[in-house]
Amino acid sequence: MRGLTSQEAQKRLVEYGPNALPEKPSEPLWQRFLRQFQSPLIYILLFALAVDLGLWLYEGAHGLPLEALAILAILILNATLGTLQEKRSEEALRRLKALAEPMAWVLRDGRFQHLPSREIVPGDVVRLEAGDRIPADGVLLEASGVLVDESLLTGESVPVEKRVRDEVFSGTLLVRGRALMEVSRTGLRSAMGRIAGLLAEMEEEKTPLERRLEAFGHRVARWVMGLAAALVALGFLAEGFSAQVLLFAVALAVAAVPEGLPAVLTLALALGVERMARRKAVVRRLSAVEALGSVTVIATDKTGTLTENRMEVQKVVGPDPQRALLAMVLCNDADLETGAGDPLELGLLRYAARHLNVQQVRHEHPRLSERPFDSAWKYMRVTTPEGSFLKGAPEALIPRLALSPEDKASLLEQAEAYAKEGFRVLALAHGEGEREEGLSFLGFVLLLDPPRPEVPEAVAKVLKAGVRVVMVTGDHPATALAIARQVGIPAEVVATGDEIGELSDEELLEVDVFARVKPEDKLRIVEAFRKAGEVVAMTGDGINDAPALKRADVGVAMGQRGSEVSREVADLVLLDDNFATIVAAIEEGRSIYENIQKFIRFLFSTNLSEVLV
CATH class of the missing domain: 3.40.50.1000 (HAD superfamily/HAD-like)
Structure with a gap:
């Protein structure tokens, strides 16, 4: 097996694109700044600012337009606060993302090379070992005791066994074994990419605050503009065209609009964000x-x-708890010190370590022979000088016990009842010498992914x-x-x-x-x-x-x-x-919401008095 040549890989990289999800281009600062002005209340203030500046120019631009400058200061302060806060949050996430670029061992030009995952193309052969994140979708060419954690993709907490010709998916984790994989799909065509594509089709939803403020802003805008238009019409009917009437209408509009609301909203939310960041x-x-x-x-x-997201033993039930502990330690390929191995087997060792010395037990009971676990027979056997210890699925081990059909049926019913309570159930058994039939029952191990x-x-x-x-x-x-x-x-x-x-x-x-x-x-x-x-x-x-x-x-x-x-x-x-x-x-959030409600009530009471005056 030689893998792809560098030239062929380069050609496919051009054809299929990099093995990465397309990144959304960062929004320019000026665009983000302008987006802060998208609100009906801001539109009224912008309209009032434009009219006020227009009248100031119309009257000869004498003195400073203080009202216009005050409105402008509020608008710029609000937009600046919003922009800076969004920028800071984005930078915090960027730092989180840039921890390390994923790498993979890829067979190129007849030898394995350590390459960035984004350079992988369909047809590449990738070497995977326990602890590796699978970089693309593919099919297993070789598989030795492979278990894959697909919880990120499926939500299943129990790793899935994979064999030669089985498909594996990008983003999942190899928790046990070694494998060679031929890449079939990369980037947007992979399992992760398809979900990212589904996201691209979805529109950004407004939050409840944004929806309520939009409705509130539209209501205020309609009333304020209606009131100002009525005043202008009455003034023109009484006095004819007059800049004073227009100025009075604008003053009324600015007095009625809670111009401090956008700035206070942004400030209240920004302070909330700061407090959240500390948490x-x-x-x-x-x-x-x-x-x-x-x-x-x-x-x-x-x-x-x-x-x-880790399996823990809740209890061991059965006639021989001491030997059951021995089976949990000896019929086990995991290493507690390094944390390497199947998460379920590590869970067994953590439980056993509370009752006995794992290293000492393994030293005193060396392996003479073994049968590794396989989904075809659903159990594992390890033979030591003390006899054979077996662990596996209840439906696979119970028929091998030296018990009457009634007793076997009763044990299977017990295992089913534990499974209905939400436990993952393992059976443990023991036999004299090297044997897999006529066994004595040691007990059930009940495991859960604990809260x-x-x-x-x-x-x-x-x-x-x-x-x-x-x-x-x-x-x-x-x-x-x-x-x-x-x-x-x-x-x-x-x-x-x-x-x-x-x-x-x-x-x-x-x-x-x-x-x-x-x-x-x-x-x-x-x-x-x-x-x-x-x-x-x-x-x-x-x-x-x-x-x-x-x-x-x-x-x-x-x-x-x-x-x-x-x-x-x-x-x-x-x-x-x-x-x-x-x-x-x-x-x-609730405290911020209450503060915003209080402030709106305060603003409207003061603004109403301004309008009446």
Whole structure:
């Protein structure tokens, strides 16, 4: 196997383009500055400024136009504050993104070369090892004990076993084994690229604050312009054309318009952003801080957001717990010290290490022979001087036990009952010498992806504040329901991805836990809640969460564990991946919203007195 030549790779790079998602060009500073003027209230102030300057020039430009200069100062201050805050947030995200350019071992000109991932083209052969992020879509040419974590793409917390000729996808993680992959799709054609393409077709949504201010601005503009026009008409009827009448109408318009509102809004939101930054949250859009205060529904991902994204043993149940611990250590290829290996096997070792010395046990029980795990037989065997230890799926090991058919059926029912409670169930067995039949049963190991410790308190706070929490995950319904109840989400109704298509929008609103969902299901869920008048915050870290993050009123992405795609479209990025930070953001948003309401009431009371005077 020689791979592509450098010339052929260069030709394909020109044909297919780089293996990277197209980056949105940064908005020029002047364009960003001008965008701050897009508001009906600002339009009235600009109109008043133009009329005031026009009349000043018409009357011979005597003295300084103080009213015009005051309006201009307010407009420039507001636009400058908004522009600077957006720029700072963008720079913080750019620093996060520029941690390191991904590299890959690619077979070129007959030898493996360490190349930037963006230079990979279809037809390249890439070498993958445990811990590598898969750089493009492809097919496995060689696979040795390969397990791939696809949680960023599918939401599934359990790694998937892959064999020769199986397809693997860009953005997923090789957690165990070694492989050679032939690249089939890169850039926008890859799994990650297709989701990015779906995002490009979606329009940017306005936040609740932006929508309310727009409606409020239109109402104020209509009243103010109507009142000014009526005054001008009455003045012209009484006195004929007069600059004084026009000036009076403009003065009335400026007095009626809360000209301080844009500046105070921007300042209040900018201060909120500063406080959020101190709590490890980067706000990408100023108005998103207030939008968090208006949130009525949080649609949260499970894997890695509510949970730690690692399998942990909850308990071991069975007739021989001591030997079960030995099986967990000996029938295991992971290394606890380096953290290398299958996440599930590492979870077994972490549990066993609390009860015995892992290194000492392995030293005292050397391996004589083994049968590695394979999905064809669904178990693993390791033979030591103490006999054979086996671990595997209950349905694969229980038929091999030296028990009566009734006892075997009873054990299978137990395993099924544990699975319905949301556990991942492993069976452990032992046999004398090197054997795989006539075994003695040691016990069941019950594993869960545990909730993050801060989540139950955060969920309780959010529920107390009147915000509904629903779970949206790609995981098994029983697992999702178990975690929902552990973290305190009131979960009664569960719907799977297959059922979502058959439910009406009204029926979707009754669901508390959505399981086995696809990216398009997440979009529909967010849209159904928004259609019902809810203000939706969507949290997530995966590539598969990105379209729904963009469509939600507030998209919240994880900064450390989150995919680049999800961070790009989010309104809020949590640098410490802490779910509890969302609670702080909601509190911050509500306080800002109350301050804005108080200020509008104050402004209108003073402006009304000005108009009456």
